Amino acid sequence: MRAVTISRPGGPEVLVVAELPEPVPGPHEVVVDVAAAGLNRADVSQRQGSYPPPAGAPEWPGLEVSGTVVAAGEQVTQVAVGDHVVALLGGGGYADRVSVDEGLVLPLPKGVDLVLAAGLPEAVATVWSNVFLAAGLQAGETLLVHGGTSGVGSVAIQLAVARGATVYATAGSAEKVASCEELGATRGIDYREEDFVAVVQEATGGRGVDVVLDLVGGSYVGRDVEALAVGGRVMVIAAQGGREATLDVGLLMQKRARVWGTTLRARPLEERREIMASVREHVWPLVEQGAVRVILDSVYPLEFAATAHRRMEEGGHVGKILLAVR
Numbered sequence: 001m002r003a004v005t006i007s008r009p010g011g012p013e014v015l016v017v018a019e020l021p022e023p024v025p026g027p028h029e030v031v032v033d034v035a036a037a038g039l040n041r042a043d044v045s046q047r048q049g050s051y052p053p054p055a056g057a058p059e060w061p062g063l064e065v066s067g068t069v070v071a072a073g074e075q076v077t078q079v080a081v082g083d084h085v086v087a088l089l090g091g092g093g094y095a096d097r098v099s100v101d102e103g104l105v106l107p108l109p110k111g112v113d114l115v116l117a118a119g120l121p122e123a124v125a126t127v128w129s130n131v132f133l134a135a136g137l138q139a140g141e142t143l144l145v146h147g148g149t150s151g152v153g154s155v156a157i158q159l160a161v162a163r164g165a166t167v168y169a170t171a172g173s174a175e176k177v178a179s180c181e182e183l184g185a186t187r188g189i190d191y192r193e194e195d196f197v198a199v200v201q202e203a204t205g206g207r208g209v210d211v212v213l214d215l216v217g218g219s220y221v222g223r224d225v226e227a228l229a230v231g232g233r234v235m236v237i238a239a240q241g242g243r244e245a246t247l248d249v250g251l252l253m254q255k256r257a258r259v260w261g262t263t264l265r266a267r268p269l270e271e272r273r274e275i276m277a278s279v280r281e282h283v284w285p286l287v288e289q290g291a292v293r294v295i296l297d298s299v300y301p302l303e304f305a306a307t308a309h310r311r312m313e314e315g316g317h318v319g320k321i322l323l324a325v326r
């Protein structure tokens with residue numbers, strides 16, 4: 001089968017289509033014939049050599065796919081050959097086929113195009129596990145999302161609004177701010193022009209927000225705490241802005257606030273299974289109602305993975321970039 005491999009750490013040009021052996025499913029695994037694979041920022045980091053795949057995962061990139069089940073291990077009970085599905089992966093999605101634990105596979109949501117659905121698993125599982133399972137965002141609360149037009153951010157805005165929260169979102173241009181508001185944010189914030197702490201404090205009458213989804217890290221973490229309400233929670237899921245943060249621990253204590261970091265890919269299989277089961281129960285109905293959609297930026301053929309990576313690194317995209325495999 002074809003797979004897009006990383007020939008050496010480097011720029012997009014190191015992505016090379018190679019012929020690799022067909023995957024063989026383990027007892028609890030299925031093989032998915034891939035219709036499309038979603039791009040994630042982590043794939044760029046992996047290509048650059050700074051985010052190696054976890055033990056046991058394929059070495060080629062790809063954290064999410066949609067497709068059709070073509071083989072199943074002997075102990076698989078929930079998924080059958082012929083099912084249209086999406087899957088959350090530890091890697092290996094940029095390929096014709098991939099094997100995956102059946103607990104990380106969900107049925108294609110009714111009414112969603114098979115190719116488009118490839119953009120769901122990673123962003124939805126990330127938002128659900130952080131904003132809702134960990135931070136416990138409730139209807140009537142407020143959420144600040146950084147990078148509101150990213151794959152992750154575009155899902156966070158829609159999901160939080162669908163569940164009755166008020167959302168503020170940062171983005172890097174006036175056009176992206178407008179996109180955040182079209183997705184349902186009450187107020188988009190151009191982080192290049194405005195101070196998000198000041199905007200959020202003014203918009204909430206000085207109360208602050210209940211939850212922050214931070215995919216920047218670095219200097220943002222201390223400012224996230226400044227933007228929080230009493231009892232607020234900051235979920236840090238990336239370090240694009242730096243790995244070191246300074247924050248006012250006095251303020252943290254006064255606000256009885258929590259700062260929490262997670263990564264999805266490195267979690268034990270059982271935790272990822274639980275997250276996907278919870279996504280199926282709580283998020284899939286909203287996807288089927290159209291309240292949470294994949295915001296599609298662009299689709300490239302698998303062979304054009306390098307072009308797709310360039311698109312992501314240039315940062316002009318809004319929503320998800322996909323690789324069509326069929």
Ligand SMILES: NC(=O)c1ccc[n+]([C@@H]2O[C@H](COP(=O)([O-])OP(=O)(O)OC[C@H]3O[C@@H](n4cnc5c(N)ncnc54)[C@H](OP(=O)(O)O)[C@@H]3O)[C@@H](O)[C@H]2O)c1
Nearest residue numbers: 040041126147149150151152171172215237238262263264
């Ligand atoms: N920990 C986890 O489990 C986990 C899981 C999934 C994703 N992530 C992380 O989440 C982030 C988003 O992933 P993705 O695949 O959706 O990537 P993506 O679409 O490429 O998004 C990157 C986003 O970062 C935003 N950004 C960069 N600097 C910013 C700043 N100073 N202030 C506000 N926003 C800023 C960009 O906003 P502009 O374009 O508007 O500048 C862009 O929206 C990545 O960093 C990824 O590593 C973490």
